[in-house]
Amino acid sequence: MNKKFVAKPLVIGVTALNAIDSPGPGVAIIRALRDGLGEQIRIIGLSYESLEPGVYLHNLVDKTYQIPYPSAGAEALVERLQFIHAKEDLDIIIPNFDAELYNFIKVSPQLRIMGIHTFLPTHEQLEARDKINLAKFGKKHHMHVPEDRVIHKAEELKKVAEELDYPLVVKGKFYEAYVCQNLELAQKAFYQLSAKWGQPIIVQKFIKGTEINIAALGDGEGNCISIIPMRKLYITDKGKAWAGITIEDTDLLDLARQFTEATNWRGGFELEIMRDSSGKLYIMEVNPRFPAWIYLTAGAGQNQPAALVKLALGETVPAFEEYQVGKMFIRYAWDHITDVSEFQQLSAFGEL
Structure with missing residues (x-):
C-alpha cells in the first residue's frame, strides 16, 4: 500500500x-x-x-x-x-x-x-541609518532629517538647547523618546534613557506636524517589493501607534523608494515620518526591521512578512503594485x- x-x-x-x-x-x-x-x-x-x-x-x-x-x-x-x-x-x-x-x-x-x-541588512546598512548617523545620511542622500546632536553627558544639554531650542526630542540609543519642554525634563529623560539603553543619547530638533509611518520591504538590490504608508490615529504616551489607517500618497511611496535605492536595503524596515505644515517630509527614525503594526500590510493586500520568507528562500518576488487605502488597525489588549x-x-x- x-x-x-x-x-x-x-x-x-x-x-x-x-x-x-x-x-x-x-x-x-x-x-x-x-x-x-x-x-x-x-x-x-x-x-x-x-x-x-x-x-x-x-x-x-x-x-x-x-x-x-x-x-x-x-x-x-x-x-x-x-x-x-x-x-x-x-x-x-x-x-x-x-x-x-x-x-x-x-x-x-x-x-x-x-x-x-x-x-537581513548588512552591518554597513544597519550603521548608515542608525540614529547617531541619520542626519549625516540625510544630507548625503538629499533627504530631510531634523538637526540633532549626539551627547554623552547631561551637562551638554544646556548648550544643545541653546542651539536647537525647546522643545527637544531626547532619544535612547535603541528605543524610546521624550519631548522635553525645559532643561529639567531633558536631564530626567537623559538619565532614564542612559540607564535603560546606554549611551550615547540623541537630542533632536522638534518638528511639529502629522506623524506617518511607512512599512517597506527591500530586496537588497535597490528595489522596494512593498510599501505601505500609515497615518497614526491614536498614539500612546510612549509614542506608539494604537490605531492607524493606510493612506494614499505618492510622495511617501517615492521617499521609501529613494531610501531603498540609496541603501540597497535588504529586508523589512520602517520609516517614521513627520510632515510639517508646509508638506515637507522629515525622516525622524529608520527602524531596521518590521514595525509592530506590520499585520496591517497583510490586511491591506501586501503581506510583507510572507514576502520576506519567499525572498529568504531565494524566490523571485515581484513588487506589489496596489494596496487597499482606508484599511484601519486598532490594537487591543486582553x-x-x-x-x-x-x-x-x-x-x-x-x-x-
Whole structure:
C-alpha cells in the first residue's frame, strides 16, 4: 500500500514576542505568516524573557525556546541556535529587535551553512541609518532629517538647547523618546534613557506636524517589493501607534523608494515620518526591521512578512503594485489565561 507523502512544514523562528503596551513585532509577523503561507508552517518562538505574552499563544506559536540576551555575544547565540536547530530543523529565522540584529547579521553565514535562511541588512546598512548617523545620511542622500546632536553627558544639554531650542526630542540609543519642554525634563529623560539603553543619547530638533509611518520591504538590490504608508490615529504616551489607517500618497511611496535605492536595503524596515505644515517630509527614525503594526500590510493586500520568507528562500518576488487605502488597525489588549506550570517550565528548562 502506498503511503501518502506529507511535505515537511516550513519551520520559521520568530523573535520579539513581547505583545505588551509597547509591543514587539513578533506576534503580528506570525499572524501575517499564518495568513499568507497557510497551515504548512511551524512557528518556533525565540524569547528572551519568560513573560513575553506571545510564548503562551499556542494557536500562533507551536514551540518556544529561550535564547541568550544580545549582550552575551554572537558565539552564545550560535550555540543556542545549534541546539534548537537540532531539535526543530529550522528553515528561516526572522529577528525583530534592533538590539539583536548585529549578532544575527554576524552569524548569518554560519546559519546558512546549517541550512537556516535569513533576510537581513548588512552591518554597513544597519550603521548608515542608525540614529547617531541619520542626519549625516540625510544630507548625503538629499533627504530631510531634523538637526540633532549626539551627547554623552547631561551637562551638554544646556548648550544643545541653546542651539536647537525647546522643545527637544531626547532619544535612547535603541528605543524610546521624550519631548522635553525645559532643561529639567531633558536631564530626567537623559538619565532614564542612559540607564535603560546606554549611551550615547540623541537630542533632536522638534518638528511639529502629522506623524506617518511607512512599512517597506527591500530586496537588497535597490528595489522596494512593498510599501505601505500609515497615518497614526491614536498614539500612546510612549509614542506608539494604537490605531492607524493606510493612506494614499505618492510622495511617501517615492521617499521609501529613494531610501531603498540609496541603501540597497535588504529586508523589512520602517520609516517614521513627520510632515510639517508646509508638506515637507522629515525622516525622524529608520527602524531596521518590521514595525509592530506590520499585520496591517497583510490586511491591506501586501503581506510583507510572507514576502520576506519567499525572498529568504531565494524566490523571485515581484513588487506589489496596489494596496487597499482606508484599511484601519486598532490594537487591543486582553487577558490570556495560562497555567503557572508553563511559566515554570520555560523559566527552568528554557523551552515550552
